[in-house]
Amino acid sequence: MNTPNPNESPKTDAPVVPTSGDSVQDLHRAHMAQMNDPVMLTVDGVEDNPDGGDDAGAGGSDSVQGMHGMLMREQAEPRDGFEPVPFWVAIVCGALLMWGGFYLGTNTADFRADVFDEPNPVATPVLAAAPEPDPQTVDELKRIGEAKYAVTCAACHQPDGTGKPAEGFPPLAGSNWLVGDKATPARLARIVLHGLKGPVEVVTPAGTRTYGTQAMPAHAGQLKDYEIAGVLTYVRNTWSNKADPDKAKPAVTTAVVRAARAKDGKRDSVTADELLKLAPTYADPPAPKK
Numbered sequence: 001m002n003t004p005n006p007n008e009s010p011k012t013d014a015p016v017v018p019t020s021g022d023s024v025q026d027l028h029r030a031h032m033a034q035m036n037d038p039v040m041l042t043v044d045g046v047e048d049n050p051d052g053g054d055d056a057g058a059g060g061s062d063s064v065q066g067m068h069g070m071l072m073r074e075q076a077e078p079r080d081g082f083e084p085v086p087f088w089v090a091i092v093c094g095a096l097l098m099w100g101g102f103y104l105g106t107n108t109a110d111f112r113a114d115v116f117d118e119p120n121p122v123a124t125p126v127l128a129a130a131p132e133p134d135p136q137t138v139d140e141l142k143r144i145g146e147a148k149y150a151v152t153c154a155a156c157h158q159p160d161g162t163g164k165p166a167e168g169f170p171p172l173a174g175s176n177w178l179v180g181d182k183a184t185p186a187r188l189a190r191i192v193l194h195g196l197k198g199p200v201e202v203v204t205p206a207g208t209r210t211y212g213t214q215a216m217p218a219h220a221g222q223l224k225d226y227e228i229a230g231v232l233t234y235v236r237n238t239w240s241n242k243a244d245p246d247k248a249k250p251a252v253t254t255a256v257v258r259a260a261r262a263k264d265g266k267r268d269s270v271t272a273d274e275l276l277k278l279a280p281t282y283a284d285p286p287a288p289k290k
Ligand code: HEC
Pocket: 149, 152, 153, 154, 155, 156, 157, 168, 169, 170, 171, 172, 175, 176, 177, 178, 191, 192, 196, 197, 198, 199, 200, 202, 211, 212, 213, 214, 215, 216, 217, 219, 231, 232, 235
């Protein structure tokens, strides 16, 4: 064997691929060192070939494949397994179960099937349909009317029926519309049902005066037929007023008011002129049968 040339590098250290600085491995290693990658730097020192040589392409640590293989080994493979349930998940599940049980316990009405049924319409009206009072005599009507007058009419016409003429509220005591020439059941029913507006001449023993600065509101929605009959019979037979001499035969009856309401329907206030066109003998249509 020839004496080895000292200028030649020892054969065992020489990689197959020249490492004169521009081989792929050298470039790669230099690049990795530049990036200061600890893995790569470590890899750089590993010699998996005892004789110090790297066999390019055979999986040595310096080969691209070798580095790649080591790199892949650095990271543990993710995998499925039986891991303990996180504590907070157990708490949330437990709380939901408890809430569900509580909700069922309080809102199921013992799981009865009839809780969503409509109330039976036939079974209930026994109490609701108490018969409406049907006052017949003057005294019965007056008793109902007295209470209604106090809360419905007295504010304007005053408890003693004198009204407030200066403010446009006419008197009822002695009024010709209640006890005089203009007084008819049909007219009176309409004044209270629909209200009264416009000029109206009111004659009382104290004098004559024309009103019209105020309007009287309608009471059709507020008072029932028998209540209007009651309040009118009351004002026609109180104070000095004595319009119904026969106590058994009041002139303004529930039937009169009901007939007026049925004939007129919903309408505006009446005027005195309209009322005067209703003759004193004006006959309302017969009351509808109950
Ligand atoms: C908000 C005030 C007010 C209320 C409440 C009121 N009235 Fe009148 N009433 C008047 C006014 C105002 C007139 C005159 C309207 C006009 O000038 O056109 C009048 C006129 C009358 C008339 C005809 C004129 C007369 O003096 O006789 C009668 C009858 C009457 N009201 C009865 C009643 C009865 C019964 C009630 C209760 C159910 C009642 N009023 C509630 C204000 C009211």
